[in-house]
Amino acid sequence: MDNVSKLISWGHWFSSINILFALIIAIRYLVAAEWPPTFLGQSYLLISWLGHFSFISFAFYLVFIFPISFFVPYERILRLLAVFASTAGLTILLLDTQSFSLFRFHLNPLMWQYLFNDNNPSTANLLFIAIPFIFLLQLTASELIWRNLRPLYRANHGPKIAVVLIIAFLLTHLVNIWADATFYRPITMQKANFPLSYPMTAKSFLIRQGWVDEAEIRAHQNPHHEGRTIKYPLREIEHNLVTQHPNVVVVMVDALRADMLNKTNMPNLSRLAQMSTEYQSHFSGGNHEDLGIYSFFYGLPGRYWPDIEQNKTPSVLLSSLQQAGYELGLFSSNQAPSLQAIAANSQLNVSTNEGALKGDIDAIKQWQEWQANNQTKPSFSFLYLTAASAMETPPNYPELFSPTTSTLKDKKLAEPQQQEALFNRYKNAISYTDILLAQVFDRLTETNQFDNSIIIVTGAYGQEFNDLDTNQWGNHSNYGWPQTQVPLVIHWPGQTAQKIEQDTSHLDLVPTLMEQVLATKTPSRFYSTGQNLLEPLKRNYILMGDDNDYVVYQKDSIIELNAKGDTYVLDRGYNPIPKAEPDVAVLMQVLNDLRRFYPAK
Known part of the structure; x- marks a missing residue:
């Protein structure tokens, strides 16, 4: 002892x-x-x-x-x-x-x-x-x-x-x-x-x-992690002196799937795509409204959004447009909390409405009135439409796709015909949204701005109808293509129409607009993780997700990574690949993207 x-x-x-x-x-x-x-x-x-x-x-x-x-x-x-x-x-x-x-x-x-x-x-x-x-x-x-x-x-x-x-x-x-x-x-x-x-x-x-x-x-209470200080941009933005700036019109549609862009569902947008650049493998920055809007305006992965929101960090894109003398107009069909936060960070106002069909109609009217009063300066306008996610059409609107149903009592037990009926209702809402898009295009034509405006039409995120046979519906439940892949059509004045098959992302739009519209001299790596869409794209992955889950789309596979470091490898159809190991080199590049804008000692 x-x-x-x-x-x-x-x-x-x-x-x-x-x-x-x-x-x-x-x-x-x-x-x-x-x-x-x-x-x-x-x-x-x-x-x-x-x-x-x-x-x-x-x-x-x-x-x-x-x-x-x-x-x-x-x-x-x-x-x-x-x-x-x-x-x-x-x-x-x-x-x-x-x-x-x-x-x-x-x-x-x-x-x-x-x-x-x-x-x-x-x-x-x-x-x-x-x-x-x-x-x-x-x-x-x-x-x-x-x-x-x-x-x-x-x-x-x-x-x-x-x-x-x-x-x-x-x-x-x-x-x-x-x-x-x-x-x-x-x-x-x-x-x-x-x-x-x-x-x-x-x-x-x-x-x-x-x-x-x-x-x-x-x-x-904040559902996200504690806010951390971020350094965004990493260096002061420098612009070339450009005497003429084109107008920019952006229309973002809530819950707009990529496969809806065709002559049957969206004939008006399809006609615009025929005379524009269509990006056929384009992804949102996430799988729900907040990340879709945020990634468009900041060009950063979703991990940064809670910190940007808490620190009230303004968008480099909006700040640069303001410095260049642009008139800015933001119009939303619904309340869109993320859009309101983004606008507040840049000391702007958003015209908001009650959402769904009526909200879309009112938002377009507000945009038309604003556009009529802003003819002397270059303008940037952003329209957010939400009737597609609500699956609403006017009472007298003909059902182009039938039969339809408003809801499924038990989605797990729904027959294929019932699932198709719900999908038909969504497609009818998409077809009416296409008519609303035509009102925007017609207005630009009437005011002689169509040919000298950059027109961007895209989606905030996709909408799933059990496409992957996993009983997943709607959005914000996985990162498969139905919930993340959206159309992107950009009408560039004076440029030849083309179709781009390479993977692109909402994160690419900020560097594209900064360099092509504002002639920014500062390299995009200092304010975005995206790339200029009008230059040869040199990338081997697309990054999306939030502050808990990070998703990496590669050419033939998808890597899912959570905040704990657990990784899963799937194919592009969102099916697990047995015994597959993630590419560590790619994941290290991803982790660099996820920490680049946090200041180092």
Whole structure:
């Protein structure tokens, strides 16, 4: 028992020295993480760094070294096992700091693949130096502590150190409870800085005690991650002096699938496509309204949208148009929260309506009145139509596609004929939307602006009707082509009509308009992840998704990646490919796109 007591005492001090080693390695998190803007936030970062890594290190001792002290009462064997285990633990911590420094992700299967990829020798070089050094350091610490157990015991520093670390650990959680309840972002933004970090929250308890107001909490809740500072654009935008600017008219249709662009469903848009550039494999930035609109105006992946929304970052496209003297008009059939947020970021107003069919008609009337009053300056107008998603047509509108049904009682049990009837109703709404588009084209012709205006017609996202036989309907449920692929028709004055079969994206529209309309000199990589559609496209993937799921469309496959690093490979028909491995090199490019606009230290 005396020998076990001595081993336990040695284990305490060995654990303490490893807390110091872990804290030194974890300084890399402090360097890589976004530094809080307030003194309280900065103080909390240091306290949580001390409390979290001391707890992790001591927990490692309790789980591994402490139990072995009773079963292996031979000090040399125990010490050697502890040295090996501690070396492995610190090495894993070092690898995690490497992953976090590079991509702001903690270790996960994808990061592990990248760090040990044959094309990435830096990790092997790091470990070649680090592992022997850590091992020798552990051996030295183990021997020195064993030889000096009695002096260490007499110095009586152990309890004092323990009290400091325990206080730091408790403050880490108690202060986070307060910050979470009061929405104090300089602290709550830090919750993902450290690995295995799960700071305590207690909203439910505080609500029950009456210490916080539940209504206030709901008003402040954000379904997305905590907002982070972004740097967008990465450098100041420079423009060439252009004396003449063409008008730009954009019509975005809610829930407009790519396969609806044909002479049967949309004859008017098809005629425009015959005299324009039609992009036949075009994808939205996501699978729902917010991402479709946002990706068009910002040219960035959906991961950035929550941060842009919270930081009220203006669109480079809209800001540049304002600087160039454009009159800007935004018209929406519905309330479109994302469009209103985008407009507010640029100090603009949006004409909104009640949505669906009436909203479309009113929005077009508002645009026509605005267009009549803006003839002296170059103009940029954006029309958002939503009757297609509501599947509405006027009462006297003939059913071009029949039979129809307004709803399915049980979509899982619906017969093919019932499914086709619902799809017919959608196609009728699309055909009427095409008539509304003709009103826009006719108005431009009547005012002699058709031939000298850039006209862009596209969709916000697609609409699925169980196309993939997975019982998926509508949108915002997967990233298969029915929910993400949309038409894109661009009428360029004076340019020859053509059809582009290569994959393109909403992210490409910002650099296209910036370079072709505003003659921007700043390279597009500083304000977008897209490419100019009028130049040869050099890409091997299309990126879409939100801040939780990232989807990569390649020529013959789709890679789905979530925030935890889990990856899935599917074919372009959205069917899983058994035993397929994602292209790590492509995913590293994707991760670079997903962190490019977060400022580095």
